[in-house]
Amino acid sequence: MEIQQSPLYADYIRSLGWVIENLEGNFIFIKPFPIIGGLAKIQRVKTLPNQKRLLLILKKYHIRTLAIEPDCTVRQSDFSRWCRRITPYVRVSHDSFIPTKTIRVNLTPPVDTIFHRMSEAKRRAVRRAEKNTITVSQTNDFNLFLRLKHKSAGFLGFITTAGVERLWQKLPIKNKSVLLAYTETHQKPVAGIFLIFWNRIAYYWIAGASREGKKLFAPTLLVWEALKVAKAHKCRALDFVGVWDERRPNQNHEWKGFTKFKEGFGGKSLYYPLP
Numbered sequence: 001m002e003i004q005q006s007p008l009y010a011d012y013i014r015s016l017g018w019v020i021e022n023l024e025g026n027f028i029f030i031k032p033f034p035i036i037g038g039l040a041k042i043q044r045v046k047t048l049p050n051q052k053r054l055l056l057i058l059k060k061y062h063i064r065t066l067a068i069e070p071d072c073t074v075r076q077s078d079f080s081r082w083c084r085r086i087t088p089y090v091r092v093s094h095d096s097f098i099p100t101k102t103i104r105v106n107l108t109p110p111v112d113t114i115f116h117r118m119s120e121a122k123r124r125a126v127r128r129a130e131k132n133t134i135t136v137s138q139t140n141d142f143n144l145f146l147r148l149k150h151k152s153a154g155f156l157g158f159i160t161t162a163g164v165e166r167l168w169q170k171l172p173i174k175n176k177s178v179l180l181a182y183t184e185t186h187q188k189p190v191a192g193i194f195l196i197f198w199n200r201i202a203y204y205w206i207a208g209a210s211r212e213g214k215k216l217f218a219p220t221l222l223v224w225e226a227l228k229v230a231k232a233h234k235c236r237a238l239d240f241v242g243v244w245d246e247r248r249p250n251q252n253h254e255w256k257g258f259t260k261f262k263e264g265f266g267g268k269s270l271y272y273p274l275p
Contacts, residue, residue, distance in 0.1 A: 001044075001046070001199055002044040002071060002198075002199070002201070003044075003196060003198045003199075003201070003203055004027075004043040004044040004098065005026060005027055005043070005044050005045060006198050006199070008170065008171060008172075008175060008198065009027075010027045010029075011170055012163075012166060012167050012170040012171075013027075013029050015166055015170060016163055016166065017031075018030060018031050019031070019032065019061065021057050023049050023050075023053055023054060023057060024047070024049055024050065024053070026042065026045045026047070026049060027042075028040055028041070028042050028049075028054075028057060029041040029042075029043070030057075030061050030063065032061050032062065032063075036064070037062050037063060037064030037065070038061050038062055038063045038064065038065075039063065039064075039065045039066075039067065039093075040057075040058055040061070040063045040065070040066050040067070041066075041067045041068075041069075041097055042066070042067070042068040042069070042070075043067075043068075043069045043097070043098055044069065044070065044071050044098075045068075045070050045071060045074075046070070046071045046073055046074065047074075048068075048070060048074060048078065048079065048082045051082070051085060051086050054086075055086070055089055055090070058089075058090055063090060064090065064091060065090070065091045065092075065093050066086070066090045066091065066092050066093065067092075067093040067095070067097050067275075068083075068092065068275065069096065069097065069098055069100070069272060069273075069275075070272065070273055071272070072270050072271060072272050072273075074273050075273070076273045076274070079273035079274075079275070080273075083275055092275050093275065094275050098242070099241065099242025099243065099245070099272075100245045100247070100248065100271070100272045100274055101242070101243055101244070101245035101246075101247075101269060101270065101271050101272065102239055102240055102241060102242050102243060102269075102270045102272075103239075103240045103243055103262050103263065103265075103267040103268065103269055103270065104201075104237040104238065104239050104240070104267050104268055104270055105227060105237060105238045105240075105265050105266055105267035105268075106236070106237055106266075106267070106268070107202075107227065107230055107231045107235055107236055107237055107238060108236055111228060111231065114227055114231070114266065115224070117266030118224075118264060118265050118266045119263075119264040119265075119266070121264055122220055122224075122264040122265060125217040125220035125221070126217070126220055126221050126224050128216075128217045129181075129216060129217035129218055129220060129221035130221065132183070132216040132217065133183060133184045134181050134182070134183060134190075134213075134216055134217070134218045134221050135181070135182050136179055136180065136181050136182075136221060136222055136225040137179070137180055137182070138177050138178065138179055138180075138229065139178050139179075139180055140173070140178070141178070142165065142168045142178055142194075144178075144180065144188075144189065144192075145178045145180060145189070145192040145194060145208075146161060146164075146165060148180075148188070148189050148190075148191070148192050148208050148209075148210070149161055149192065149206065149207075149208035151208075151210065152208035152209055152210055153208065161206065164194070164205070164206060167196075167205075168194070171196065174197070175196060175197050175198060176194070176195065176196055176197070177194075177195045177197070177229060178192060178193070178194055178195070179192060179193045179195065179222055179225055179226055179229065180192045181209075181213060181218040181219075181221060181222050183212070183216065183218075186212075189213075190209060190210045190212050190213030190216065190218050191207070191208065191209035191210065191213035191214075191218035191219050191222050192207065192208055192209075192222070193206075193207045193222050193223070193226050194206045194207070195226055195229065195230065197230070197233050197235060200234060200235050200236045200237075201235055201236065201237055201238075201239050202226070202229075202230030202233065202235040202237070202238045202239065203238075203239050203241050204223075204226065204238060204239065204240045204241050205241055207219065207222070209222075219261070220261075223265055224265075226238065227265070238267075239270075240262045240267065242255070243255060243258075243259040243262055243263070243269075244256050244259040245271075247271075247274060248274070
């Protein structure tokens with residue numbers, strides 16, 4: 001079960017004003033809209049829902065658009081067939097609300113093995129960050145991280161963090177962590193990562209870095225430290241929560257930069273079915 005089907009995530013979505021329905025053990029997120037009809041999202045389910053039962057729920061809330069984004073274990077052929085069968089009754093969205101591809105780093109080997117599976121460029125960047133006296137610490141001061149993220153994202157940077165503070169508030173301490181990177185000469189952090197732990201997976205939920213932090217290779221050192229923190233939490237893998245999907249070459253071009261960054265940490269690509 002991925003984080004989007006966890007009770008913790010459902011509680012967070014509910015706090016944002018969505019209605020939650022449970023069908024066959026899977027959460028359905030519903031946003032009713034008057035006149036134009038509502039939206040339903042079904043994310044990261046391992047089994048495709050029974051269509052007759054689902055349609056009863058959609059009819060109850062006057063849903064006109066359904067966004068369904070199953071787990072990677074669902075075969076593309078089965079998903080495509082399921083979508084064809086339900087489209088006469090509801091519009092299936094082809095827009096993705098969550099990424100269709102991610103990268104996961106296996107954390108079960110020893111720490112030294114994980115490090116040596118990283119690219120030579122990333123190993124060198126870790127050493128350079130250490131030589132630049134970058135230090136990393138964990139904190140529960142989420143506002144400090146949020147200020148860094150807003151500043152690093154530039155104009156209208158707050159849009160990139162919509163709802164994330166509420167998510168932090170909803171998560172128990174054991175399921176979350178913020179890592180911040182500092183230099184010897186700056187009291188404020190130059191880079192940071194918000195991690196979520198669920199079902200032995202660490203999710204690299206959101207990250208940010210100042211220009212100086214990037215020059216000093218702080219983001220690379222942060223990921224290396226995040227891998228070690230996740231392993232200490234007994235996680236099996238670290239999930240980068242989304243990269244550019246070459247199956248949709250005309251979408252999310254701005255993701256190519258951080259996709260290249262994430263690819264250097266020795267992970268494996270994970271593809272989700274496309275509607």
